[in-house]
Amino acid sequence: ETNADKWRSQSIYQIVTDRFARTDGDTSASCNTEDRLYCGGSFQGIIKKLDYIKDMGFTAIWISPVVENIPDNTAYGYAYHGYWMKNIYKINENFGTADDLKSLAQELHDRDMLLMVDIVTNHYGSDGSGDSIDYSEYTPFNDQKYFHNYCLISNYDDQAQVQSCWEGDSSVALPDLRTEDSDVASVFNSWVKDFVGNYSIDGLRIDSAKHVDQGFFPDFVSASGVYSVGEVFQGDPAYTCPYQNYIPGVSNYPLYYPTTRFFKTTDSSSSELTQMISSVASSCSDPTLLTNFVENHDNERFASMTSDQSLISNAIAFVLLGDGIPVIYYGQEQGLSGKSDPNNREALWLSGYNKESDYYKLIAKANAARNAAVYQDSSYATSQLSVIFSNDHVIATKRGSVVSVFNNLGSSGSSDVTISNTGYSSGEDLVEVLTCSTVSGSSDLQVSIQGGQPQIFVPAKYASDICS
Numbered sequence: 512e513t514n515a516d517k518w519r520s521q522s523i524y525q526i527v528t529d530r531f532a533r534t535d536g537d538t539s540a541s542c543n544t545e546d547r548l549y550c551g552g553s554f555q556g557i558i559k560k561l562d563y564i565k566d567m568g569f570t571a572i573w574i575s576p577v578v579e580n581i582p583d584n585t586a587y588g589y590a591y592h593g594y595w596m597k598n599i600y601k602i603n604e605n606f607g608t609a610d611d612l613k614s615l616a617q618e619l620h621d622r623d624m625l626l627m628v629d630i631v632t633n634h635y636g637s638d639g640s641g642d643s644i645d646y647s648e649y650t651p652f653n654d655q656k657y658f659h660n661y662c663l664i665s666n667y668d669d670q671a672q673v674q675s676c677w678e679g680d681s682s683v684a685l686p687d688l689r690t691e692d693s694d695v696a697s698v699f700n701s702w703v704k705d706f707v708g709n710y711s712i713d714g715l716r717i718d719s720a721k722h723v724d725q726g727f728f729p730d731f732v733s734a735s736g737v738y739s740v741g742e743v744f745q746g747d748p749a750y751t752c753p754y755q756n757y758i759p760g761v762s763n764y765p766l767y768y769p770t771t772r773f774f775k776t777t778d779s780s781s782s783e784l785t786q787m788i789s790s791v792a793s794s795c796s797d798p799t800l801l802t803n804f805v806e807n808h809d810n811e812r813f814a815s816m817t818s819d820q821s822l823i824s825n826a827i828a829f830v831l832l833g834d835g836i837p838v839i840y841y842g843q844e845q846g847l848s849g850k851s852d853p854n855n856r857e858a859l860w861l862s863g864y865n866k867e868s869d870y871y872k873l874i875a876k877a878n879a880a881r882n883a884a885v886y887q888d889s890s891y892a893t894s895q896l897s898v899i900f901s902n903d904h905v906i907a908t909k910r911g912s913v914v915s916v917f918n919n920l921g922s923s924g925s926s927d928v929t930i931s932n933t934g935y936s937s938g939e940d941l942v943e944v945l946t947c948s949t950v951s952g953s954s955d956l957q958v959s960i961q962g963g964q965p966q967i968f969v970p971a972k973y974a975s976d977i978c979s
């Protein structure tokens with residue numbers, strides 16, 4: 512049994528610990544992403560900025576991996592991101608102490624928030640090529656026998672290779688664990704139970720899930736006792752959805768691609784996106800447990816694909832009001848626009864944690880609408896989204912009593928549409944939460960889109976705190 516039901520109603524803020532906030536609160540400390548150095552973000556830094564996160568309406572955070580990594584300055588710099596493991600029993604000192612991590616969990620729980628930690632079971636890290644590894648430096652997997660023979664993945668469509676060859680390359684090879692062996696699996700199963708218990712962790716993000724044999728996961732997830740979401744980096748729902756048979760949640764890469772393609776330009780038509788919403792709903796056993804996103808630490812930021820503020824606002828609102836569990840990547844609220852790794856891992860402190868930025872306020876409102884729906888309607892979190900209207904540039908969705916209208920018309924776009932089947936009764940008091948305007952409900956809602964802005968309609972009682 513896991514706490515998956517509890518996670519269904521969360522809204523997650525994703526953090527690369529090294530880049531989010533420093534213990535000393537310095538907002539001018541330099542951090543050149545291209546240098547790939549540790550920039551000084553820490554667990555204590557996160558604690559100091561929890562109200563910045565909570566005031567944006569998030570109910571949970573996901574932090575990058577916390578265990579000890581290789582200390583080397585590799586061809587790709589240092590392991591500031593946390594994915595190059597060395598010892599699963601130690602905490603990475605660059606981020607603070609084990610007690611600091613416990614304090615972070617405590618501070619979150621004091622605020623009724625949850626902690627998700629990123630973990631890696633697929634591989635360790637190494638500085639250099641895979642044929643010259645000193646396995647005795649690893650804990651506890653201190654022998655070559657725990658690892659697959661060295662071969663780099665050359666074809667990501669060959670599943671056997673994806674599972675038994677290594678991620679990385681000849682500069683930084685990632686020694687690939689034999690998780691199919693019972694001795695490796697049993698170490699991980701007892702490790703995860705202790706790890707979750709010691710640090711009061713509420714959920715896990717399992718890195719590189721498609722590179723691990725599926726049979727490893729059921730016992731591991733059950734030993735952890737918490738909800739976990741597997742990173743299955745693949746856009747085809749026929750490939751990705753079946754991982755829900757082994758892990759409660761998977762990252763919604765199938766939706767990611769059509770979502771970014773629709774919202775990044777005024778030229779694309781909505782049909783690919785609406786079709787994917789329904790394919791995910793039919794292929795995945797529980798779409799409400801998937802994590803939805805338009806940005807993360809592996810892909811270029813959405814604001815690097817377009818500078819149109821209305822398109823960006825629609826993409827953000829779509830993530831927050833969609834099916835599944837929303838994930839907003841730190842810095843999205845400040846309009847950061849880094850391209851791919853390592854440029855998408857900016858130091859947030861340099862933007863000054865501005866709570867008045869347009870995206871910060873948009874996220875706060877959209878999260879508030881979602882949180883109100885979760886609070887007022889006990890079936891919201893399990894109810895599935897339906898697309899109730901679409902034309903080339905506008906999509907309207909309904910989930911519970913929330914009707915959202917998204918578009919890719921762009922900042923200079925306007926359009927009047929009639930949305931049918933809203934489920935609202937005639938004359939019912941509604942509020943559009945992004946503008947806080949009151950609207951008289953109707954089964955057929957007349958919506959006037961101005962400046963390409965998204966709209967979120969809720970029953971007025973949901974909005975009493977949002978628009979007071």
Ligand code: ABC
Pocket residue numbers: 587592594595631667678679680683718719720721742744745746747768808809852853
């Ligand atoms: C370092 C450097 C990079 C350099 C790279 C070779 O080495 O920083 O500049 O280019 C960590 C670090 C990285 C680091 C790597 C390797 O380790 O964060 O900075 O890169 O040392 C997870 C994490 C990720 C992490 C690792 C490794 C895994 O989120 O942060 O990286 O612990 C694959 C894996 C996926 C992994 C991702 C980065 O690479 O499957 O687990 N992410 C195709 C493949 C995918 C592949 C993806 C990206 O390309 O199918 O498996 O992800 O390379 C769609 C298809 C998809 C397709 C995409 C491109 O197109 O449906 O299947 O994805 O249409």
